[in-house]
Amino acid sequence: MNPKHKTIKVGVLTVSDTRTPSNSDTETFDSSGHELKELINRFNVIESATVVEYDCVTDDLEKIQEKMIEWCSERKVDVLLSTGGTGFSPRDVTPEATLGIVQKLTPGISQAIMNESLKITPMAMLSRAISGIYKKTLIINLPGSVKAAKECLLVVASAIPHAVTLIKDEKEISKQFHDQFNSKKDIQSKVPECVTKVACRHRESPYPKISMASALTIIKEQAVIQYTKNYKIMYPTVWIYSTGDELENNKNPCHNCIRDTNSLMIKQLLEQDNYKGSVFNGGVIRDNWNDLCKQFEEAFNNADIIVTSGGVSMGEKDLIKLVLQEHFKCYIHFGRVNMKPGMPSTFVTLNYKDKKKCIFCLPGNPVSAGVCTHLFLLPYLRLISGRKSIVHSFKAKLTHCINELDVRPEFKRALFKYENGEFYVSCLTNNQQSSRLLSFLGANCLLTLPSSKKQTSIKAGTIMDIILIKSIENTDVSALLFSRDLQVKNLRVRPEDKCKPDNTVCLSLKETLDFMTQKNEFILKSENIPTSSAMGYVIDAPVYSSENLPPYPASIKDGYAIKYVCDGSWSQKNNIFEVVQVSVAGTEPGCQEKISEKKCARISTGAPIPPGANCVVQVEDTSVISKSPDETIELTIDILKEPQLHENIRFIGSDISVGQCLLDEKCQLGPFEIALLRSVGCESVSVYKYPTIHILPYFSNLACGISIILENILKQDGFKGKIICHSFFKSSNELLELYRNVFEHRDIIIIINYDYDNFNFSPSFDIEKHLSIKSTFHNIISLEFGIIKLELEKKRNVFFNLGMDSNLVYNYAHLFILPFLRFSVGKKQQISSVITKSSIDLPISVYRYMGAKLDYKDGDLIVTGFGLKDENCIVLNQASQAKDFNTIDTTAKLNVVITENSDSYFIHY
Ligand SMILES: Nc1nc2c(c(=O)[nH]1)N[C@H]1C(S)=C(S)[C@@H](COP(=O)(O)OP(=O)(O)OC[C@H]3O[C@@H](n4cnc5c(N)ncnc54)[C@H](O)[C@@H]3O)O[C@H]1N2
Numbered sequence: 029m030n031p032k033h034k035t036i037k038v039g040v041l042t043v044s045d046t047r048t049p050s051n052s053d054t055e056t057f058d059s060s061g062h063e064l065k066e067l068i069n070r071f072n073v074i075e076s077a078t079v080v081e082y083d084c085v086t087d088d089l090e091k092i093q094e095k096m097i098e099w100c101s102e103r104k105v106d107v108l109l110s111t112g113g114t115g116f117s118p119r120d121v122t123p124e125a126t127l128g129i130v131q132k133l134t135p136g137i138s139q140a141i142m143n144e145s146l147k148i149t150p151m152a153m154l155s156r157a158i159s160g161i162y163k164k165t166l167i168i169n170l171p172g173s174v175k176a177a178k179e180c181l182l183v184v185a186s187a188i189p190h191a192v193t194l195i196k197d198e199k200e201i202s203k204q205f206h207d208q209f210n211s212k213k214d215i216q217s218k219v220p221e222c223v224t225k226v227a228c229r230h231r232e233s234p235y236p237k238i239s240m241a242s243a244l245t246i247i248k249e250q251a252v253i254q255y256t257k258n259y260k261i262m263y264p265t266v267w268i269y270s271t272g273d274e275l276e277n278n279k280n281p282c283h284n285c286i287r288d289t290n291s292l293m294i295k296q297l298l299e300q301d302n303y304k305g306s307v308f309n310g311g312v313i314r315d316n317w318n319d320l321c322k323q324f325e326e327a328f329n330n331a332d333i334i335v336t337s338g339g340v341s342m343g344e345k346d347l348i349k350l351v352l353q354e355h356f357k358c359y360i361h362f363g364r365v366n367m368k369p370g371m372p373s374t375f376v377t378l379n380y381k382d383k384k385k386c387i388f389c390l391p392g393n394p395v396s397a398g399v400c401t402h403l404f405l406l407p408y409l410r411l412i413s414g415r416k417s418i419v420h421s422f423k424a425k426l427t428h429c430i431n432e433l434d435v436r437p438e439f440k441r442a443l444f445k446y447e448n449g450e451f452y453v454s455c456l457t458n459n460q461q462s463s464r465l466l467s468f469l470g471a472n473c474l475l476t477l478p479s480s481k482k483q484t485s486i487k488a489g490t491i492m493d494i495i496l497i498k499s500i501e502n503t504d505v506s507a508l509l510f511s512r513d514l515q516v517k518n519l520r521v522r523p524e525d526k527c528k529p530d531n532t533v534c535l536s537l538k539e540t541l542d543f544m545t546q547k548n549e550f551i552l553k554s555e556n557i558p559t560s561s562a563m564g565y566v567i568d569a570p571v572y573s574s575e576n577l578p579p580y581p582a583s584i585k586d587g588y589a590i591k592y593v594c595d596g597s598w599s600q601k602n603n604i605f606e607v608v609q610v611s612v613a614g615t616e617p618g619c620q621e622k623i624s625e626k627k628c629a630r631i632s633t634g635a636p637i638p639p640g641a642n643c644v645v646q647v648e649d650t651s652v653i654s655k656s657p658d659e660t661i662e663l664t665i666d667i668l669k670e671p672q673l674h675e676n677i678r679f680i681g682s683d684i685s686v687g688q689c690l691l692d693e694k695c696q697l698g699p700f701e702i703a704l705l706r707s708v709g710c711e712s713v714s715v716y717k718y719p720t721i722h723i724l725p726y727f728s729n730l731a732c733g734i735s736i737i738l739e740n741i742l743k744q745d746g747f748k749g750k751i752i753c754h755s756f757f758k759s760s761n762e763l764l765e766l767y768r769n770v771f772e773h774r775d776i777i778i779i780i781n782y783d784y785d786n787f788n789f790s791p792s793f794d795i796e797k798h799l800s801i802k803s804t805f806h807n808i809i810s811l812e813f814g815i816i817k818l819e820l821e822k823k824r825n826v827f828f829n830l831g832m833d834s835n836l837v838y839n840y841a842h843l844f845i846l847p848f849l850r851f852s853v854g855k856k857q858q859i860s861s862v863i864t865k866s867s868i869d870l871p872i873s874v875y876r877y878m879g880a881k882l883d884y885k886d887g888d889l890i891v892t893g894f895g896l897k898d899e900n901c902i903v904l905n906q907a908s909q910a911k912d913f914n915t916i917d918t919t920a921k922l923n924v925v926i927t928e929n930s931d932s933y934f935i936h937y
């Protein structure tokens with residue numbers, strides 16, 4: 029559903045004495061309200077609906093009515109779902125509260141709920157829930173238990189959109205609804221015979237395996253930048269779907285099912301890559317012909333680019349290519365690529381209602397989907413966004429040898445490092461199966477390996493091609509920070525007696541940062557947040573898995589699960605097996621019959637291995653001997669190649685096992701880490717909390733302008749806390765009150781002051797003067813700006829005092845404030861830096877911090893310009909003789925702090 033069309037506003041009101049929190053941590057208390065919200069927002073159980081209001085009240089008639097009236101009178105919600113307070117106990121008053129305000133009753137809804145609930149349990153008759161209409165809002169009482177509330181919502185969910193339309197009396201919308209409903213019926217398309225006659229399906233993929241280079245060329249040819257009338261780039265809308273009957277959804281809550289990691293992961297990869305168009309996660313589509321037709325149709329009507337994962341290999345439920353080709357008459361540019369992982373990657377275009385649609389059909393294995401997003405989708409999106417570099421490739425030295433190569437050219441997850449001016453790459457783990465998301469852990473690049481047909485091994489020290497999938501980590505930070513000649517000059521530590529600060533000391537950047545972050549005293553408490561919205565946060569404790577993945581032994585291939593007798597008796601002649609059962613995506617594990625010798629089960633990728641079977645033979649290595657008269661099933665097959673014991677089986681917990689440590693403390697969460705957590709049902713995480721920042725521009729409009737620049741720098745760095753930007757005038761009588769307010773509610777205060785170096789004018793002076801708290805300063809350092817740590821009534825604040833020059837503010841923000849903030853939210857890497865040279869002389873004297881442009885040229889990072897518009901780094905000029913100004917030539921070693929997302933090579937998050 030297009031989010032634009034999410035027109036139905038839903039309010040979820042939990043009524044309970046026990047689950048009403050005294051603090052604001054509603055979600056952990058209120059599980060039924062939370063579940064309803066999830067069902068609506070994540071699983072789209074009510075078409076076009078989104079939860080906009082969410083609250084808890086006690087079982088108090090007046091309080092319930094107050095909330096109901098507030099939400100309904102102000103038209104905040106179209107549908108109000110209450111949960112709880114519908115039983116027989118004296119405190120249960122939700123139906124009475126509802127009865128007291130509704131103007132019309134809607135007994136059909138309550139009756140439908142009752143009928144269905146009675147089928148589940150006779151106890152349902154003990155519910156007194158009612159429903160009705162107040163003003164233009166439909167109010168429905170649901171029970172308080174999580175299970176019952178969910179079940180009851182599902183009973184009425186499909187009728188709600190139409191009910192809302194009728195209540196609103198919006199004739200036009202109602203007509204549209206009917207039209208839409210009818211057009212959906214029309215989509216009931218005929219399922220082609222190639223789908224129903226399973227025994228006749230292809231036993232070899234009809235798609236040639238093209239090379240990665242050819243695939244990229246095709247994608248590039250199809251990528252055309254679109255402009256608006258004002259010559260601005262138009263960013264196409266992207267819709268993302270996961271497909272698969274085995275995947276969790278509202279009808280298939282996760283018991284032995286596979287959690288959908290891919291749709292969110294792909295969406296977050298686009299976000300991380302700063303894709304500017306709108307991106308919508310459509311959730312899961314069933315492996316069902318008509319559902320696929322319907323969802324693709326909806327996507328074509330709303331999006332320009334459609335991305336799917338799953339359903340592209342050789343199984344009978346792998347329908348994606350067929351639906352696109354047979355039903356929509358799309359053009360399949362390629363349906364397989366000679367690569368590992370990601371071989372069944374498919375790229376399709378379509379002219380739909382005179383508009384071009386591009387469809388990226390990625391494989392379902394989570395690693396394959398992630399790698400292919402990097403290798404196909406992101407390059408396409410970068411191209412149509414007018415970005416310069418579409419694949420972020422580098423050359424790096426292999427730190428170890430590689431002895432086993434795959435026949436397919438492979439993209440291994442690996443770590444790329446910059447050390448002592450050289451780039452290195454190493455694989456972190458050998459276990460790189462395409463289902464195993466853990467192989468992404470700690471990786472920041474894809475190492476490209478040649479096919480074993482070309483060479484058998486690779487020596488350590490070989491220069492390899494890599495493709496970055498994250499910003500460069502572990503750059504040469506230590507050298508820069510500890511370097512003796514890299515002192516930050518003019519740094520004064522204010523003595524305890526607070527005399528005029530004339531005892532100047534020289535500290536290195538490292539010492540300065542250490543000074544600011546002393547004793548960890550600025551790390552705030554942790555908070556628990558939903559995993560799906562935790563991108564960029566750092567976890568504050570290791571996370572262990574409470575589940576096995578896969579939860580049952582599962583097939584790696586589409587083919588046949590057999591009992592292979594490994595006694596040397598396998599002959600080339602009589603290997604006919606009888607097909608006695610079917611295990612496909614969505615088949616319940618543990619309900620299958622035992623496979624005995626010479627019998628087999630037709631099985632699809634990811635489906636449970638029936639008991640007794642000990643290997644899977646891929647469909648390509650088989651042929652049909654006999655089939656049923658209607659050709660819908662094979663009766664016997666011939667196995668053409670001797671299998672190996674345990675071949676093509678993923679055993680229980682082989683990707684992740686119960687109790688295994690998934691993420692270490694201080695791990696920063698990106699799309700893959702989040703996918704990993706979600707793959708084992710870890711839906712919330714404990715993370716370092718972001719501080720609240722108050723930027724105080726002092727006195728002038730110039731200061732206000734600079735504060736906006738600063739705010740943008742913080743946001744660009746992914747700062748997720750609150751930033752308040754509020755001017756403050758010294759003449760105001762309310763100054764004292766404002767100060768108190770700021771101290772109490774903010775953690776960090778950044779003052780933009782014109783006289784930053786003069787302590788008599790600095791905030792420290794003001795603070796002392798106004799609050800008479802002379803003895804509470806911890807330390808003050810001033811380095812063309814000041815940092816003050818202040819403890820007031822047990823609450824700690826940090827002050828930064830900045831001058832009013834936008835260049836200086838830019839530099840200090842990157843050199844001091846951002847590292848400090850990154851530290852305070854648990855990030856390991858607080859500053860990114862490299863030691864390099866300049867490709868040009870800069871004969872004029874430059875100040876000791878100089879904005880510059882860093883580029884990747886001929887296998888090296890090099891400074892190519894100074895003070896330009898598109899600067900992406902700060903050169904720390906080595907004024908080693910303690911000079912303020914210095915010239916730069918091409919021989920000088922430069923210490924460079926990376927400040928910006930450079931399109932030519934950096935991806936930042
Ligand atoms: N006989 C053959 N079998 C397979 C071949 C082949 O050439 N011949 N190719 C294999 C390769 S390589 C890949 S990759 C996979 C791709 O399969 P599909 O794209 O059809 O994907 P599915 O079968 O739907 O799923 C594969 C696997 O991934 C899990 N999955 C799927 N979607 C998700 C999701 N959104 N979140 C988490 N996990 C997901 C699914 O449960 C399966 O285990 O095919 C091989 N088979």
Ligand code: MOO
Nearest residue numbers: 369370371396462
């Ligand atoms: O190509 Mo698949 O991704 O090997 O697993």
